[in-house]
Amino acid sequence: MTGGLFTLGVIIIGGVDTGWTFYTPYSSTYANTWVILAATGIFINGFSSIATGLNFIVSIHLLRAPGLTWFRLPMFVWTTYATSLIMVLATPVLAVTLGLVAVERIFGGGIFDPAIGGDPLLFQHLFWFYSHPAVYIMILPGMGVVSEIVPCFARKPLFGYGFVAMSGLAIAALGFLVWGHHMFVSGQSIYAGLLFSFLSMLVAIPSAVKVFNWTATLYKGTIFLKTPMLYAMGFIGLFTIGGLTGISLASIGFDMHVHDTYFIVAHFHYIMVGGMVMAFLGGVHFWWPKMTGAIYSEWWGRVSALIVFLGFNLAFFPQFILGYLGNPRRYHAYAEGFQVFHIMSTLGASILGIGYLLPLGYLLWSLKYGRRASRNPWQATGLEWTTPSPPPTHNFGETPTVTGPAYDYPPAHRELVIGEGEPEKN
Amino acid sequence: METSNSQRPLYLAFLGLMVLLAATIGCSFVFSGLLGAMVAMAIATSKMLLVMFIFMDLRRSPSSVRFAACAGFLWLFFAVFCTLADFTTRGWNEVPEKTATRELPTTYDRVEFEN
Amino acid sequence: MSSTSNPTHLIPYDSPSHQRHAAIFGLWVFLVTEILFFGGMIVGYVVYHYEYPEAFREGSRTLNVWAGGAMTAVLLLGSLLIAVAEHLTEEGDRDNSQSWRGTAVWRLAVTACLGVVFLGLEFYEYHELIGEGLFPGSQFARQRFTDLPYSGRAAELFFLMFFCMTGLHAFHMIVGILLVGGIGTAIQRARQPERLGNTLTVIALYWHFVDIVWIFLYPLFYLVR
Ligand SMILES: [Cu+2]
Numbered sequence: 001m002t003g004g005l006f007t008l009g010v011i012i013i014g015g016v017d018t019g020w021t022f023y024t025p026y027s028s029t030y031a032n033t034w035v036i037l038a039a040t041g042i043f044i045n046g047f048s049s050i051a052t053g054l055n056f057i058v059s060i061h062l063l064r065a066p067g068l069t070w071f072r073l074p075m076f077v078w079t080t081y082a083t084s085l086i087m088v089l090a091t092p093v094l095a096v097t098l099g100l101v102a103v104e105r106i107f108g109g110g111i112f113d114p115a116i117g118g119d120p121l122l123f124q125h126l127f128w129f130y131s132h133p134a135v136y137i138m139i140l141p142g143m144g145v146v147s148e149i150v151p152c153f154a155r156k157p158l159f160g161y162g163f164v165a166m167s168g169l170a171i172a173a174l175g176f177l178v179w180g181h182h183m184f185v186s187g188q189s190i191y192a193g194l195l196f197s198f199l200s201m202l203v204a205i206p207s208a209v210k211v212f213n214w215t216a217t218l219y220k221g222t223i224f225l226k227t228p229m230l231y232a233m234g235f236i237g238l239f240t241i242g243g244l245t246g247i248s249l250a251s252i253g254f255d256m257h258v259h260d261t262y263f264i265v266a267h268f269h270y271i272m273v274g275g276m277v278m279a280f281l282g283g284v285h286f287w288w289p290k291m292t293g294a295i296y297s298e299w300w301g302r303v304s305a306l307i308v309f310l311g312f313n314l315a316f317f318p319q320f321i322l323g324y325l326g327n328p329r330r331y332h333a334y335a336e337g338f339q340v341f342h343i344m345s346t347l348g349a350s351i352l353g354i355g356y357l358l359p360l361g362y363l364l365w366s367l368k369y370g371r372r373a374s375r376n377p378w379q380a381t382g383l384e385w386t387t388p389s390p391p392p393t394h395n396f397g398e399t400p401t402v403t404g405p406a407y408d409y410p411p412a413h414r415e416l417v418i419g420e421g422e423p424e425k426n
Numbered sequence: 427m428e429t430s431n432s433q434r435p436l437y438l439a440f441l442g443l444m445v446l447l448a449a450t451i452g453c454s455f456v457f458s459g460l461l462g463a464m465v466a467m468a469i470a471t472s473k474m475l476l477v478m479f480i481f482m483d484l485r486r487s488p489s490s491v492r493f494a495a496c497a498g499f500l501w502l503f504f505a506v507f508c509t510l511a512d513f514t515t516r517g518w519n520e521v522p523e524k525t526a527t528r529e530l531p532t533t534y535d536r537v538e539f540e541n
Numbered sequence: 542m543s544s545t546s547n548p549t550h551l552i553p554y555d556s557p558s559h560q561r562h563a564a565i566f567g568l569w570v571f572l573v574t575e576i577l578f579f580g581g582m583i584v585g586y587v588v589y590h591y592e593y594p595e596a597f598r599e600g601s602r603t604l605n606v607w608a609g610g611a612m613t614a615v616l617l618l619g620s621l622l623i624a625v626a627e628h629l630t631e632e633g634d635r636d637n638s639q640s641w642r643g644t645a646v647w648r649l650a651v652t653a654c655l656g657v658v659f660l661g662l663e664f665y666e667y668h669e670l671i672g673e674g675l676f677p678g679s680q681f682a683r684q685r686f687t688d689l690p691y692s693g694r695a696a697e698l699f700f701l702m703f704f705c706m707t708g709l710h711a712f713h714m715i716v717g718i719l720l721v722g723g724i725g726t727a728i729q730r731a732r733q734p735e736r737l738g739n740t741l742t743v744i745a746l747y748w749h750f751v752d753i754v755w756i757f758l759y760p761l762f763y764l765v766r
Contacts, residue, residue, distance in 0.1 A: 050574050058567045061490050063553055089501045092574045096581035096709075103705060107678050111585060111701055116677075116694035117596075122588055125509045126581050176504050180512065192512035433628050440621040444614065451610050454764035459594075466760035473756045481624040482749045488562055491569050498573035502580040509584050513591055 036105055039098040046095040053087030056080055065383065067402035071162065074382050074406050078165045079144030082172040086133045086140075089176070094130035097123060124186060128179035136175040139239075139271060140168055142279030143210055146232045149286050150214050152380045153229035154221025155412035160213045161405070167206035174203050184255050193252050200250035207243050211236060222412045226378075227301030231282030234309045238274025242267055245320065260330070263323025266316045274312055281308065281359065288363060289373030293389040296366035300358060308355035314348025378418045381408050439480035446473050564739045565746070572750045575713075579754055582706050586761060589702060593695045599686055600699030601765045603675060605666065609763035612662050613755060619655040620752045622648040623721065623745045630728075630738050642734050649725035652748070656718040663711055670700070677701045703762050710758060713751045720744045 060081050064073070101123070104110030112123045151158045158164060180188060180196030214236055223229070245267040248254050258264065289295055318341040323329075327338050334342060376385040383402070387395055450469040457465050479485045484492060554560040590597050626648040633641035674682030677700050683693035724744050728734045 050571075054567060054570050054574070057570055058563055061566060062559065062563045085497075088570060088574050089497070089577055092578035093505065093581040096578050099709075100582070100585070100705065103701075110677065111698070111705070115691070116697045117589075117593060117691045118698060119513075119588065119592075121512070122509070122585060125512065126505075126584060129505055129508075129581075176501065177508060180508065183512075188512045189515040189517075191515035192508070195511050196508070432632070433625055436621060436624045436628065440617065443617045447610060447613055447617070450760055450764065451606060454606070454760070454766065458598075458766065463765060466764050467757075470757050470760050474753045477620060477749050477753055477756070481620055482746055487565065490562075491566050494566065494569040494573055498576035501573075502576055502583065505577070505580055505584050506587055509588060510591065513588050 036102045039102050043095050043098055046091045049087045049091050053084035053091075056084035057088065060084075065400055065402055068383075069402075071165070072402055072405050073165075074144075075147035075158065075161075075164055075168075076141070076144035079140040079147070079168045082168040083137050083140045085169075086137050086172050086175065090130040090133040090137075093126055097126040097130070121183070121186060121188060124183050124188075125179070128182045129176070132179040132182065133172070133175040135271070136171055138276050140171065142235065142276040142283075143168065145279045145283035145286070146214060146235050147210075148380075148382070149228045149232040149282055150217050150236075151407040151409055152286075152378055153224045153226055153232070154218050155224070155409045155416070156217055156221040157405070157407045157409055158213070159216035159219075160209075161407070163209050164213050167209040170206040171203060174199065174206070178203060178250075181250055181255070184252050185259050190252075197250050197252050201247055204243060204247050207239075211240055211243070222414060222416070224416075224418060225302075226418070227296075227298060227305055228282045228286035230302060230305035230309075231278050231285065234305065234312075235275055235278040235282065238270050238278060238309075238312065242270030242275055245270065258323050260328055261323035262319040262327045262329055265329050266319035266323060269316045269319075274316070278308070278312075281305070284359070284363070286378070287384075288366075289377045290384055290389050290391070292367055293373050294366040294370035295373050295377065296370055297362050300362040304355050304358035304362075307351060307358065311348050311351030311353075311355050315345050315352050316348070318342075318344045318348075379416065381406060435480050439476050442476055443473055446476075561739050561742070564743055568743045568746050572746065575750060579706070579709065582702070582709065583757075586702050586706065589698050590765070593690060593698060596686070596689045596695035597699050597765050599689060600696050600703070601762060603670070603673070604703075604763050606763050606766075608662055608666060609759050612659050613759050615655050615659050615662070616752050616755050619652040619659075620749055622652045622655075623748050626652075627741055627745045630735065630741055633735055642728060646725050646729045649721055649728070653718050653722045653725065656714055656721065660711060660714055660718075663707065667704075675700050677704065706758055707762070710751065710754050713754070717744075717748050717751050721748060 060073075060077060100111050104112060110116075110118065112118050112120050114120060147158060147164055178196055178200040180192055181200045184193050184197075214232075245263070249258070249264070249267060285296070285301055322334075322338055322341045322345075325338065327334055327341075373389040375388055377389070378385070383396075383400055384391070386400065446469050450466055453465045453469065454462060456462075478495065484495065551560060554563065626645040629641040629645040629648075633645070670676065674680060677697045681694070681697050681700070683697065686693035686696040689695045721744060724737065724741050728737055728741070731737055
């Protein structure tokens with residue numbers, strides 16, 4: 001909160017003109033805006049991430065329910081664990097880096113200042129040591145959500161549980177060794193570039209493990225195309241596109257070509273919006289009955305999932321082409337030949353906007369007018385579905401004991417009814 | 427209160443730390459450069475291990491605690507190693523003057539304009 | 542219920558040892574973040590030492606090895622005392638005697654005082670260096686290092702790293718002194734001081750960690766002549 005107030009305050013009193021990356025020496029020597037104040041805000045937010053991560057790690061290690069062994073944990077807990085590891089291990093480096101920038105601004109001339117032999121690239125190293133893993137902080141929980149949704153709506157156990165769990169940790173760990181791929185054209189040594197390029201491609205392995213395991217879970221499953229499942233399938237497809245373009249970006253030659261173009265923008269949005277936001281919406285729709293005790297309109301849910309998917313692709317796929325053709329990012333003007341793609345993109349973005357507004361409407365509507373949810377509307381496994389919806393303040397009256405693996409879905413028939421409200425009681 | 431048995435390791439560790447402190451000061455007069463840095467770091471690491479295992483009781487801690495301690499140092503190593511991968515290999519790609527057949531630009535990424 | 546009026550452990554935990562494990566593990570995870578907090582600066586140190594070894598050698602010569610050594614010894618003595626105090630608390634907890642309280646508090650007080658001595662020595666050194674014009678910035682006495690790169694300003698990097706890293710360490714020392722002083726007072730006043738065992742352990746771990754940082758800072762800055 002305090003951190004957020006600082007950063008918002010900065011926006012109001014005059015903003016920061018360093019770009020989001022705070023690259024030195026501009027941020028440390030030349031910028032005349034509120035860099036220190038913004039850095040303070042980020043610093044305080046960093047503390048809150050560290051505390052959150054610490055809380056999750058210790059809780060997952062020491063406060064599991066009896067019988068809930070490591071390999072019975074829901075996948076969402078595994079990915080939260082991996083995310084927390086990143087928060088705990090990466091955030092302090094960003095904090096100290098911003099501290100050094102502040103020191104340099106206060107005392108004038110400093111650690112990243114080339115005039116005394118300092119190296120601005122050192123800032124980039126430290127900055128990306130945090131900021132690359134930070135994108136995994138964003139995507140890993142999304143992967144966890146999808147791993148929850150897919151088995152539930154395919155009515156099958158998650159394929160290769162151990163591999164999915166470990167691939168999350170592998171992504172978290174490998175994510176710390178690849179930051180140099182943001183610096184291919186910044187003047188770092190070409191040999192370091194080679195190392196980072198190779199390591200970046202390695203991240204594709206655990207990511208692919210996840211994608212293949214989700215697909216294998218779907219194979220011969222009894223698939224119910226409910227709203228959360230539509231979002232999860234959208235995630236799998238869009239994340240695959242985002243991931244594959246990520247591999248091509250990891251190769252230095254191609255990166256030189258599309259560096260700072262719309263290609264990067266499209267890649268990033270396929271992972272973050274196509275991946276994370278889809279997973280977020282899927283998760284909201286999956287747990288909405290649990291969180292609020294209300295059942296939303298399934299028809300509207302499916303329609304908006306479809307609109308989001310179509311709008312997203314229309315908005316960002318043309319940007320791959322634009323970027324490949326050489327349209328740079330962060331410019332307000334573009335060459336005439338690119339106009340048709342830009343129009344497509346704008347149109348897509350508008351459709352996407354509608355897709356995002358719809359859930360706001362029908363989810364809020366369901367709070368008042370929706371049917372009441374039972375304890376377990378999706379017939380899902382997992383402890384959260386054994387408490388009333390919405391859960392009481394003390395989630396469980398008595399600490400539950402876990403006796404079986406996660407995702408213990410029995411084979412199901414087409415006739416199974418899930419996602420309906422509580423039957424009317426007389 | 428006289429020293430009980432369980433406290434003896436603490437006093438021994440302190441003695442060891444003092445000996446190592448003397449050793450590192452002594453070595454700094456004998457060695458210099460890379461060798462000196464390596465000796466100093468080796469001594470500092472042994473001091474750290476003494477503090478961690480005896481004072482901080484890592485020898486009797488659960489495995490999760492040791493795991494956390496290892497992770498911290500491993501990640502510090504990641505940060506130092508990958509950053510050094512850049513700084514130590516800079517300039518390797520410059521063509522040696524002998525084999526260069528024509529004037530090559532010394533930098534590739536910056537064009538200086540003359541006004 | 543007797544367990545609510547006089548709990549030996551807090552709600553989410555099964556037993557006192559479970560709670561103790563959580564406290565120690567949690568603090569270690571926090572120390573990991575501290576390792577990486579200092580780690581960012583250590584990366585900077587390593588890079589600049591690699592780039593300008595001469596500047597670091599020259600800079601190191603201006604620091605007082607013996608004062609630094611004394612500071613290390615002072616800190617390590619504090620670490621020993623706090624570890625002993627912790628053992629006393631643990632044993633006192635086991636045989637339910639109160640006799641340990643005085644000795645433990647006495648040791649904690651000395652530890653905090655040693656911390657103050659350390660800071661005194663450190664700030665005296667800062668004072669000397671600033672007096673010699675070695676504080677980085679436009680006033681920096683670069684004419685002393687003219688044979689170093691960037692007309693002597695590379696030495697400024699050494700002092701920048703020195704002031705940043707030891708300054709951050711000094712900040713941790715101040716926090717540590719307050720914590721040790723606080724826990725000493727709390728044990729002195731508490732009606733059931735053995736309840737403070739976990740808090741004391743956690744503070745002791747922090748203090749030891751701050752010591753370890755200095756164990757590395759000392760050779761990195763004072764001994765690279
Ligand atoms: Cu990246």
